Amino acid sequence: MxxxxxxxxxxxxxxxxxxxxxxxxxxxxxxxxxxxxxxxxxxxxxxxxxxxxxxxxxxxxxxxxxxxxxxxxxxxTEMVREAQRMVVNLLLSNGNHNCLSCECNGRCELQDAAYFLGIERPPFIIEERQERDSSGAFILRDPEKCIECGRCIEGCNHLVVNEVLDFGYRGGHTKVICDEDAPMGESTCVQCGECVQMCPVGALIENKYIGAARAWETKTVRTTCPYCGVGCQLDLHVKGDQIVRVTGTEGAHPNQGHLCVKGRFGYDFIYSNERLTTPLIREGENFREATWDEALDLVAGKFKQIIKESGPDAIAGVSCARSINEDSYNMQKLFRAVIGTNNIDHCART
Ligand code: SF4
Ligand code: SF4
The missing domain is CATH 3.10.20.740 (Ubiquitin-like (UB roll))
Structure with missing residues (x-):
């Protein structure tokens, strides 16, 4: 009601x-x-x-x-604003929140709050330098930008349930730690990046995003992750024609914003010069480039020869997890209806 x-x-x-x-x-x-x-x-x-x-x-x-x-x-009210300004002033003072060089500039919730409250510079100076943790393969941790909101901890423990992050130490020394205060790269962190997506400031940043773009230079393109059959929904953050960041689409099925390490960080292959663009035929120890007709004729000929000599069950097929559903369907049709075997599987079946 x-x-x-x-x-x-x-x-x-x-x-x-x-x-x-x-x-x-x-x-x-x-x-x-x-x-x-x-x-x-x-x-x-x-x-x-x-x-x-x-x-x-x-x-x-x-x-x-x-x-x-x-x-x-x-x-x-004045009482509300005074309290909010005090909290944001203290958060800004307790760290190194230099928006000019911060990768989160333009999408930072602390910056938004400070702007809304009319805070230009923090009135207090709390000098305590803290080292960045760059040991993670894909994630940079900058404790000087951390406001100890705990969102990363909640995400790590209760959303993706990897149970790596927690608050460590007491009082003014409290900070977010991995496991027993290990560097992220030596901890049990799987680099899924949920904590990065939950962080409201620039304390957790994707390594690949550093220096790649400012928030206002990117547009967002929604797509489906190409890696496996789960079909997680992604937002590609694109500058020009280059992907600079990937986030999970919040509120969308099936992943509700969560991603695995491949979906979030494994997009470099798109731009690799080593991608195969023509079929290759093996000759001894080497490969030579071929046309599609030549390659397909060779495979069809070998299949026919094997079927003739050993029957259709001597052949098996494994379809690729990156294939779309329709391609996987066609693959099993080819094996069952044309080749005549049920030896067909998918490398990401569940
Ligand atoms: S990357 Fe994933 S596993 Fe690692 S600390 Fe963040 S949420 Fe936890
Ligand atoms: S989400 Fe970001 S700001 Fe909040 S505690 Fe974690 S690292 Fe610090």
């Missing part, structure tokens, strides 16, 4: 089981938030999404308070 809530003087209708933040977002009211993510839900860690709610003492985190019938919420 629909209910009504008032946010900043606007009477809004909502369905049950929504938080104040969700109702506000659905109605185009921006409440800065950093630790909240649709996929992992309320965390109430960063306290940037605070609001005033009539009848409730002090400030409330909009990501964790359930919207209720008749609730009156204010997102833009």
């Amino acid at each position: 629909s209910k009504k809530i008032t946010i900043d003087g606007r009477e809004l209708v909502f369905d049950q089981d929504k938080t104040v933040l969700q109702v506000a977002r659905e109605n185009g009211i921006y409440i800065p938030s950093l630790c909240y993510h649709e996929k992992t839900g309320p965390a109430s860690k960063c306290r940037v999404c605070v609001v005033e709610i009539d009848g409730m003492k002090g400030l409330q985190t909009a990501c964790s308070v359930a919207a209720k019938e008749g609730m009156v919420v204010r997102t833009d």
Whole structure:
């Protein structure tokens, strides 16, 4: 049943089981938030999404308070803004958030919050340098940009369930660690990149994206991953005619934004000079280029010879996981109906 809530003087209708933040977002009211993510839900860690709610003492985190019938919420009072500015100022001060050189510039949620709150430069200076971790094959970790929102940890442990990341140490020394504080490349991380996709700032970045493009230079092309039969949905971030980044399409079946290491990072082959563009026929130890007609005649001739000498069950076929469904269907038809054997399989069958 629909209910009504008032946010900043606007009477809004909502369905049950929504938080104040969700109702506000659905109605185009921006409440800065950093630790909240649709996929992992309320965390109430960063306290940037605070609001005033009539009848409730002090400030409330909009990501964790359930919207209720008749609730009156204010997102833009002086008390709210002061609290939000203080949190964002501290986050900006506690690290090295140099937007000019950050790969996340233009798609950073901390940058958005600072801009919205009119913060030009952080008023505090907290000098504590932290080394980047470049040991991961595909992911760069920059702790100086980390705001300790915990979204990467939630994603790693509860979405892809790889259980690599956690908060380590205490108090001011708290930081995100891999396993028992191992370099990412020496940890149990499988480089799936879910944490990168969850990170609201530039603390986790795809190595291949570094220096490749600014966010506003790319367009997004939705496609299906070419690697296996699961059919994960991808967003290709393309600059000119080059893919510079791949993310999982949020909210789309079957992967809901998650990807494996191949789908997210294994797109270099597209641009490889070593790709085969003509059939090759083996002659002794070497291969020579051939036409398609010549290659197909050779294969058909060998098949006929084997069938004649040993029967059709002497032949087996394995179709490629990258083939489209229609090609795999044709392959099994060829083997069953033309060659006459059931020796046909697919390398990514489940
Ligand atoms: S890449 Fe995947 S496994 Fe590795 S830390 Fe990130 S989410 Fe966990
Ligand atoms: S690395 Fe990113 S997602 Fe993880 S805690 Fe830091 S800011 Fe949040």
